Ligand code: BEZ
């Protein structure tokens with residue numbers, strides 16, 4: 001074997017990692033080695049900088065647990081999560097586009113009837129979202145489950161509140177025979193990503209805004225169709241063009257019409273002004 005020098009170190013490391021199995025792991029690891037070495041050469045990485053990076057990675061691991069995924073947050077703010085969404089969700093032009101999942105989805109949300117209020121008395125302006133789920137040919141899809149979750153009016157998700165022990169601002173709605181759905185909640189606010197960890201420490205050394213625009217998350221996994229993970233964003237809200245995780249897409253910006261007190265779209269009488277948003281989700285059929 002050749003002993004190491006400046007010129008051959010990358011090839012030596014690539015050859016060694018090319019022995020990984022399965023072959024896909026070898027492909028991933030050899031490309032990673034090539035790109036890491038190219039990065040270090042390009043920026044002429046110093047040993048102090050390398051050590052600071054190792055300490056940052058260790059701190060990111062230490063703060064992570066089953067409720068907090070600081071590495072995923074790092075991927076989000078670096079734009080990597082959105083790049084993966086783009087690479088892996090190539091839908092027809094008229095399909096609803098996907099965006100980032102984010103760290104706050106909780107499995108097993110309770111089923112909700114048409115018009116059910118998933119805010120359950122939490123303070124905020126009532127918001128109805130109504131529409132249809134259809135496929136890219138416009139056929140309405142009955143019995144589609146819309147798994148919905150969002151932050152409260154202070155920007156906090158259930159997963160961030162230690163004291164909460166039942167579903168909060170999340171539910172699974174189902175489309176009716178004609179593909180229609182109606183959900184009731186409160187209007188969300190934009191919020192800052194958590195800044196008390198290593199990602200926040202890095203963001204603090206930049207001019208990057210840590211905020212996400214107001215949004216509601218949807219996960220729609222219907223048989224025969226590509227799984228859709230997306231959000232709806234409130235038109236005119238703050239931070240739409242500076243979303244810290246690059247998740248905002250034009251086709252997902254939705255008008256929240258402010259309506260006077262009176263009957264809501266599900267027929268219930270509202271004593272306060274409320275928002276009504278209309279959105280049709282368009283699913284991409286398989287193959
Ligand atoms: C979210 O929308 O819930 C989210 C996404 C990425 C990072 C942090 C939060």
Ligand code: FE
Nearest residue numbers: 102151215217
């Ligand atoms: Fe969110």
